[in-house]
Amino acid sequence: MGLSCDFNQLLQLESTETLVLTVNNRFARRLLAQLQHSLLGQKKAMAVPDIMPFSAWLRQVNDDLTFSDNKAPAAYLLDSFSRLYVWEQVIYEQEPEQSLLIDVPQAAKMAAEADQLIDEWGLQIEPETHTGDSARFMQWRQAYRAHLEQYDLDDVNRATERVAQALEAGDYIPTWRHVVLVGFHEISPRLQRMLDALLMHGVRYYFYRAETRDQTHCERIQTSSPDAEWRLAARWAAQQLRENPQGCYAIVALELEQQAAFAHRVLAHELAPRTAGDKFFAWNIAVGRPLGQWPLVRAALNWLTVLTQVHAGEVRGATMGAALLSGYCVGAQTEKSQRARLDVLWRTQQKNRLDLVQLDEAIQNCEQLGVAWRAVRDYLKGLTTALTVSQWVPHLRELLRLLGFPGDVSLDSHNYQAMKAFDQRLTQFGRLAPIFGALTLTQVVQMLARFMHETLFQPQRDASARLDVLGLLEAEGGQWDAIWVIGVTDQVLPATPSPNPFIPYAVLRAAQAPRSTPERELQWARGMFQALQNATPHLICSYACQDNGQALRPSPLIEGLPEQICPDPLTTTISKGVRLAQLEDHQGPPVQKDEKIYGGTAVLDRQARNPLWAFVNYRLHAQRLAEYEDSGQLRLVRGTFLHLALEYVWQAISPRTSTQLLQEHHAGRLGDLIESAIDKAAAQTLFALPAVIKQLECQRAKQVLTSWFELETERAPFEVVALEQKHHLPGFAATMRVDRIDRLEDGSYLLVDYKTTKVNKNYTAWLRARPIELQLPIYAALLETQNKPVAGLVFGFLHYACALGGYGGDQAPLTSTETKQFSQQFRDWDELKQHLQTQVWALKDEFLQGVARNQVIDPNDLRYCDVLPFLRLEQEYEQDET
Known part of the structure; x- marks a missing residue:
């Protein structure tokens, strides 16, 4: 049976005969710090016992067992990454047909956990208790262990079991007489076996008992939301540090990983100096993020991924663009504008795939990168197809060196530490050769990226920081002057049980295995809450009453504490009146006479939808970066293709009249004209598409155009007088284009705009007080100024069911799909035409005058807006409500 041991009793044990085992590195560091602190002011030395984490001691014992005849370890010990990789391979082998239906990486993690639980807690699963999942898992487990035996491998679970058996x-034979366990709240059956074996060898074991506080002042605070909790806690920490700069304080967040980014922002705001003479207070957030997400490491992985694609003969545009923008290579600072322009160009051109010859030529525009790129290309030519991981690592280092990684910028502390961690992990990755075997360059870089993304990295703690922001586990065993605990709800403390699905629940419940039952979670929560009370004389526990509309309740562990309701600092009223200056900036500078405007009819259309949108696009020349692989781009290409094919058909008909069209149709030549036009248009517009897609688009176009010209032959007589005609509004420099103009028998004109969509009612937007979809109304306004009467504005819907829709007089050839019902405010076509003309001139004047109101009539008008963040509509709506 273990004895109790406090700090003073630990000091009295003979250090050379004592081993201190902690649950993790954090406890080991804190105990060493406590030993150092006990010597402050004393001119003497102290013999310190061996203090190490339990996992480190297990590795040490396994090393000692290397010389044992009976319990010698395997040739290679799997780390956590390679262990899961082996589990995944076993599952793929055991489930060749079902693997597509299984989340194999997640199943591997749960299987590894189940394997550990069975041995650690001595679980006995009888045949009658098996579920379908547990029975299948036992087959995986048997295959996994056979794999380890076959390749002479060990994992942590097997290594721990070997130590237990060797002791028994x-x-x-241990060489010490005392073992002190620090931070162990529970003793698993396997650990108890080890302790019993130590007793058999004459070794006493003790449970370290930290100093408990007689009284800890505890209180709870209710807030309106989780964000308000953080703002209150950060303001409290700032106040404590200003009043006592030498104090030590902590904010403990029960869900820190999800809230870390917001915590950084709030703390940076509250702890920043208020005046020039104020002190800046540093803080530490004890949460790591995957090493592969740090910018420097992400850049290295981006460049290596590009090189794998170069080695394979084809580079994805998105991958190359990400590498160019991530930097951390030669000339990253001096050439960043040239590299950004390349990225924008490839996005605009929808370069999903980059030809290597064209890529080499493009990179030569960046002088420094061009030199490095040529060296890398030459180096890649000498690489073989498959090598082991240990053979690949030197090549990966050399490739990065040739690219100038990590660049010519000075690294700050965090980046320097990330660089060092990356180098160490790359070396460690090279030691995994026995696991992976021979890999291609593509495979090894993919595995390296996964390895880096599953490695957590956290920069070293700032020694000057007096505020620690950490999770519940990290807070255990520490000491602070005051602690604020965030998110103490009944959903988190105690947590919801999460039993392993590969072990029958009845077996887990009988053994009271970790994370398996509500009782087990409640027991753990009580222990952690007691640890928090022992860590400080002043404990504040807060919870939000709701989160995104979901009601929250306080944890049962804090129900008896006195409660205070605190408002969100953002909503508190300022007691002292402050004069606010308000500026409504809805007016930009007028368009200058020599200023060129690019955008065509879209300029006035966006001015009608939202004047600020038009100003940002066409005066500030700002727009969202295009996506490399945008499905919407295929629709644009299709539209250009069909427009051009229609133009070629009409160019082949002479004269371009409905009468001649009927003659071509009756003579059977129209089909040949359509096919010839499609071939010519496809050669000009579809050349970048895969051959199969190009073929399908041509087949579709033949059906659509055949249907369209059948509709055209049913119309009243007309003559096509213009195709794709450019024009300018008076006093407006933007170039505009109309798809087609027909002249009817009475001499009036019909304006046609092709739409490559199904029939819709976009033209009903002309009935609004501020109309949109202005391509046709703009040109109608221009013709009316030239005394050319307009009979109608028509959309030609180029789809499988073609139609003509719009508004016009009786002579307009609208199909039955349009009801021709005008709004009550327009008596006839002439009145609507006058309304549209008036609005076109008004919108033109608005734009030329620089009007840039952030005005939206219908939220659907901004469906395709590419500068929504610039408009800040949420803020506008809030101001309107107030």
Whole structure:
């Protein structure tokens, strides 16, 4: 049976005969710091016992067992990454047909956990208790262990079991007389076996008992939301540090990983100096993020991924663009504008795939990168197809060196530490050769990226920081002057049980295995809450009453504490009146006479939808970066293709009249004209598409155009007088284009705009007080100024069911799909035409005058807006409500 041991009793044990085992590195560091602190002001030395984490001691014992005849370890010990990789391979082998239906990486993690639980807690699963999942898992487990035996591999679970058996069999004899366990709240059956074996060898074991506080002042605070909790806690920390700069304080967040980014922002705001003479207070957030997400490491992985694609003969545009923008290579600072322009160009051109010859030529525009790129290309030519991981690592280092990684910028502390961690992990990755075997360059870089993304990295703690922001586990064993705990709700403390699905629940419940039952979670929560009370004389626990509309309740562990309701600092009223200056900036500078405007009819259309949108696009020349692979781009290409094919058909008909069209149709030549036009248009517009897609688009176009010209032959007589005609509004420099103009028998004109969509009612937007979809109304306004009467504005819907829709007089050839019902405010076509003309001139004047109101009539008008963040509509709506 273990004895109790406090700090003073630990000091009295003979250090050379004592081993201190902690649950993790954090406890080991804190105990060493406590030993150092006990010597402050004393001119003497102290013999310190061996203090190490339990996992480190297990590795040490396994090393000692190397010389044992009976319990010698395997040739290679799997780390956590390679262990999961082996589990995944086993599952793929055992489930060749079902693997597509299984989340194999997640199943591997749960299987590894189940394997550990069975041995650690001595679980006995009888045949009658098996579920379908547990029975299948036992087959995986048997295959996994056979794999380890076959390749002479060990994992942590097997290594731990070997130590337990060696202690029980006397194959390992400890050299110390005392073992002190620090931070162990529970003793698993396997650990108890080890402790019993130590007693058998004459070794006493003790449970370290930290100093408990007689009284800890505890209180709870209710806030309106989780964000308000953080703002209150950060303001409290700032106040404590200003009043006592030498104090030590902590904010403990029960869900820190999800809230870390917001915590950084709030703390940076509250702890920043208020005046020039104020002190800046540093803080530490004890949460790591995957090493592969740090910018420097992400850049290295981006460049290596590009090189794998170069080695394979084809580079994805998105991958190359990400590498160019991520930097951390030669000339990253001096050439960043040239590299950004390349990225924008490829996005605009929808370069999903980059030809290597064209890529080499493009990179030569960046002088420094061009030199490095040529060296890398030459180096890649000498690489073989498959090598082991240990053979690949030197090549990966050399490739990065040739690219100038990590660039010519000075690294700050965090980047320097990330660089060092990346180098160390790359070396460690090279030691995984026995696991992966021979890999291609593509495979090894993919595996390296996964390895880096599953490695957590956290920069070293700032020694000057007096505020620690950490999770519940990290807070255990520490000491602070005051602690604020965030998110103490009944959903988190105690947590919801999460039993392993690969072990029958009845077996887990009987053993009271971790994370398996509500009782087990409540027991753990009580222990952690007691640890928090022992860590400080002043404990504040807060919870939000709701989160995004979901009601929250306080944890049962804090129900008896006195409660205070605190408002969100953002909503508190300022007691002292402050004069606010308000500026409504809805007016930009007028368009200058020599200023060129690019955008065509879209300029006035966006001015009608939202004047600020038009100003940002066409005066500030700002727009969202295009996506490399945008499905919407295919629709644009299709539209250009069909427009051009229609133009070629009409160019082949002479004269371009409905009468001649009928003659071509009756003579059977129209089909040949359509096919010839499609071939010519496809050669000009579809050349970048895969051959199969190009073929399908041509087949579709033949059906659509055949249907369209059948509709055209049913119309009243007309003559096509213009195709794709350019024009300018008076006093407006933007170039505009109309798809087609027909002249009817009475001499009036019909304006046609092709739409490559199904029939819709976009033209009903002309009935609004501020109309949109202005391509046709703009040109109608221009013709009316030239005394050319306009009979109608028509959309030609180029789809499988073609139609003509719009508004016009009786002579306009609208199909039955349009009801021709005008709004009550327009008596006839002439009145609507006058309304549209008036609005076109008004919108033109608005734009030329620089009007840039952030005005939206219908939210659907901004469906395709590419500068929504610039408009800040949420803020506008809030101001309107107030």
